[in-house]
Amino acid sequence: MNSTGTDTTDTTDAEDVAAPTDTPTDTTAVTAATDGTGQADNAGTAGTADGTGRTGTVDAADAVDASRRRWPRVLGALLAVALIAAGGALYAEGRQLRDTPATANLALTDAEATARVTGDVSSALGKIFSYGPGSTAATRAAAKEVLAGKALQQYAALFGQVERQSADQKLTLTTEVVRAGVTRLTGRGAHLLVFLDQVYERRGRAPTTASAQLTVTAELRDGRWWIVEIGTT
């Protein structure tokens, strides 16, 4: 489409001859150019289809023009295809970079949320696994504040036995979280690995320390982390 320029020169030349004093206005030039292409197009089709009108010399010249005219189109089309392909490839590459399970897990990447869930779960575990002979009721009440779902049921089943034992044996248990790491964190849920140290004290005996490892599932409800499942590693 660009090589209409050649036509323009040709026709303008002709017009210059026709009206040498006046520089042709844009409109005339364009009209002339349009006419030129119109003729060329006609010639192109006429040459093959019916052969009416044009002489052989004009056909030949126009054929050269037509092939010149085709080149920029081909180049333009190739360029467009190349650009679209490159854009698509880059986009796909970017998607591939992003499309990884790593991004769905906010553990450590969201430092604040990670610290919060670790803190909430650690203090909760410290509370629910610490009791003395006279304070099991307080522990049971605290458990209702931090446990939910399956964890609460498990705990309730276990704690009746614990209460009796604590009263009978004058047993005091103190639990402390020594390490806690978040394995998986999303906007609503979290999985943690927690290392505990538990000190058992029976009246009249030396205290014993035991270590425990738990996997904890927590859920964010009403802006607070609740422990919904406790498992062993």
Next chain:
Amino acid sequence: MSPRAGRRAGWAVLLVAALLCGLGAWSYGQARGDRSLSYAKARDTALAEGRRHLATLNSLDGGDAKRVDDGLRAWLDSSTGPLHDQLERTRKADAKSLTAAGDTARGKVTSAALTALDERTGTAELIATVDVDVTPRSGAAGTQRKRFGATLARTADGWKVKALTAIGTGGGR
């Protein structure tokens, strides 16, 4: 279609193509430059490699001198920095005593989590529980449950264990 309109349409197509290319490049650039994305990937890589190395460091085939030597080399491959130096220093003595004892241990990481990751300095803190199946040359096999804290460091050859500590064995100590 008049050539003028055709030319215009051609340019429009080119422009749209260029825009699409630019959009793709922008999206790719965003993904490449996304700090939290690279951080998340570093976290998962460090955790996966840390787990693997921890299992290696808790495993040793004490069948004969050659196997012990292979095991010790695997330990060296899994470690870096102070732990690597220490293992290298005691390598000869370790080889002798481990071959003499002839016990075989196979470690399996049952659960692990990173507690810290500094991508800039290339260090990470890992906690893990490890079940170690020990088969003594004579006597009954058993499983020891251990928990560890490990410091990982990023090397040219991936994340490796720089320091390893057993955390509170408990059980009446």
